[in-house]
Amino acid sequence: MRELKKLWIYVKKYKLFFFGGLFFIILNVIFSMIPGYLNRRIIDDVINGQQMELLFTFLVTYIAANFLRAAAIMIQRFFTESLSQNLLRDLKQDLYDHLQRLSFNFFNNNRTGELMSRMTGDMEAVRMLFADGMIQFTRAIFYIVFVMAVLIPESLKLSLVSLALSPLIGFFAYRLGVRIKPIFRQVRRQYSDLNSTVQENISGIRIVKAFHQQCYEMEKFDEENNNYFTKNYNAAKIWSKYFPIMEFLGGMSTVLLLFYGGRLVIEGEITLGIWMQFNSYLWMLIMPMRMIGHIVNMFSRTSASAERIFNILETEPEIKNKKKAVHIDRVKGEIEFKNVSLSYGDEDILKNVSFHAEPGETIAVMGATGSGKSSLINLIPRYYEPTDGQVLIDGIDNRDYDLRDLRSQVSIVMQDVFLFSETIASNIAYGQPGLDLEKIKRAADISSARNFIEEMESGFEEVIGERGMGLSGGQKQRVSIARAIVEESPILILDDATSAVDMETEHQIQQALEAMDQRSTLFLIAHRISSVRNADQILILDHGEIIERGTHEELIKNKGQYYTMFKEQYKEVIDEKEIEERWVK
Known part of the structure; x- marks a missing residue:
């Protein structure tokens, strides 16, 4: 019931469809009862009473009742479908919007396939409750109410006999609901696992084929598919255990009516017409009893699905605005880390990191894989928050800024380049849709992407494949750099953004960035010395701590880890003696 109360918040917006649907479902029930009443009148009044003049009236009424019932069914379906589709649209939109607000960490802990299953399968289960379950449930209730209201005055004893097994x-319907709901939760979870397996396989199909792991992936899918089958089979076993019992008890109600009702007719307590009316209405009593299992089944599925949907909707973003957030148009770009530490669970990622960057400076960050480089730059736009310490932008803690304003000050090229299946121009102007083409071309010039783009058949209007398929790794990086540059943000972050381009192109990009009229404070994560040697400050991270800092020349003189990396990368070009003569002395 908790899930239904939450869904009612969405249903309330469409009260016309909801109550209109209920009204015409009830009309459907009323019109479907008229033929049973006419059967009684035809037997008692026309056949036994020899009032033939009534036959034509009864037949016309019979036809009219069926026509009106058909019209009521059509209109009730229109209302329930309108309600379910509007509800589905709003719920999907709210879930999608909420996903956009959730923090990075949420997506680190939840698989894409699982989230997709909540946007599809779980949503459809909720929709079906209002498109179909609402009709079945309402009909079941009002069939029992209206039929008994008609039959009890005719014969209380026969009415009680008809309901004796209810x-x-x-009881068995209740037991079915209790036992099957946990199974449906497992089914929905396994459906998510199955979706995740398919999504990961299709996304990584080139890796699968490159490493000849098709058989392994097929076995993995077979295991997940069998688990899904097993859980559905378990639900079917529970269903098959209880449903036949309810069917049997419903059938026994017919036997009781035939036996006891027949005796009442013979003894003259009721007429044959009344008995026929009872017999006509009996399916209206038995149908709700038989449908209880199906309705319970549907409610259980919907409850399990709604629970999963609302679990996401009720998940609070870890990163959110303060009540009185600071709004800004544009910052200068001064950044200071003050004793910043970051932990994920029990793992320390950054430890007591402190440094200062003036507006327009270039800060390079180097270190081994896993040393905390990406984590450090992710703290600037508040993708994560420090466990201890402060990240100051223009002297203000970045947690005090309005989140949207803060992130509009930062352009980032992430390590894992992602491009959308759209035109190259749309990808570059992603942060500013409708941007002037000349500005797009200028950004492409700076990132050294313009030449290869214009060589394509459609130039900047070339539609690229999913995740940038059709472009090389270096081309994708240059398009993503252009996407960041076109924002003209005061803070620019390049997270290993030139690793796939050659050194000459990398040098051209660096020169173009330095020649820009309005220089951004640049954070540069790289592994190549050539990428960082001109930086105003180079930070060397090791296990989340800054172990060295300084300019290229200063770090060479220190003969620390940077010096070792330099020697390793340039050993074919410069020997150690030349290094000593050129920088150390």
Whole structure:
């Protein structure tokens, strides 16, 4: 019921469709009862009472009732479908919008396939409750209410006999609901696992083929698919255990009606017409009893799915605005880390990091894989928050800024380049849709991407494949650099952004960045000395700590880890003696 109460918040917006649907479902029930009443009148009044003049009226009424019932069914379906589709649209939109607000860490802990299953399969289960379950449930309730309201005055004893097995049917329906809901939770979770397996395989199909792991992937999918089958089979076993019992008890109600009702007719307590009316209405009593299992099944599926959807909707973003956030148009770009530490669980990623960058300076960050380089720059736009210490931008803690304003000050080229399946121009102007083409071309010039783009058949209007398929690694990096440059943000972060381009192109990009009219404070993560040697400050990280800092010349003189990296990368070009003569002395 908790999930239904939450769904009611969405249903309330469409009260016309909801109550309109209920109204025409009830009309459907009323019109479907008229033929049973007419059967009684035809037997008692026309056949036994020899009032033939009534036959034509009854037949016309019979036809009219069926026509009106058909019209009610059509209109009820329009209302319930309108309700379910509007509900589905709003719920999907809210879930999608909420996903956009959730922090990076949420996506680190949840697989894409699982989130996709909540946007698709779980949503459809919720929709079906209001498109189909609402009709079945309402009909079941009002069939029992209206039929008994008509039959009890005719014969209380026969009415009670007709309902004698209802408590048993209700008991088994309750037991079915209790046992099957946990199974449906498992089914939905396994469906997510299955989706995740497929999504990961298709996304990484080139890696799968490159390493000849098709058989392994097929076995993995077979295991997940079998698990999905097993959980559905377990649900079916529970269903098959209880549903036949409810069907049998429903059938026994017919036997009781035939036996006891027949005796009442013979003894003259009721007429044959009344008995026929009871017989006509009996399916209206038995149908709700038989449908209880199906309705419970649907409610259980919807409850399990709604629970998973609302689990996401009720997840609070880890990173969010303070009540009185500072709004800014543009910062200068001064950045200071004050005793910053960062931990994920029990793992220390950064330890007591401190440095200062003036506006327009270039700060290079180097270190081994896993030393905390990406974590450090992710703290600047508040993708994560430090466990201890402060990240100051223009002297203000970045946690005090409005989150949207803060992130508009930072352009970033991430290590894992992602391009959308759109035109190259749209990808470059992603942060500023509708941007003038000349500005797009200028950004492409700076990133050394313009030449290869214009060589393509459609130039900047060339549509690239999913995740940038059709472009080389270096081309994708240059397009993503252009996407960051076109923002003209006061802070620019390049996270290993030129690793796939040659050194000559990298040098051209660096020169173009330095020649820009309005220089950004640049954070540069790189592994090549050639990428960082002109930086105003170079930070060397090791296990989350800054072990060296300074300019290229200063670090060479210190003969520390940077010096070792320099010697290793340039050993074919410069010998150690030349290094000593040129920098150390």
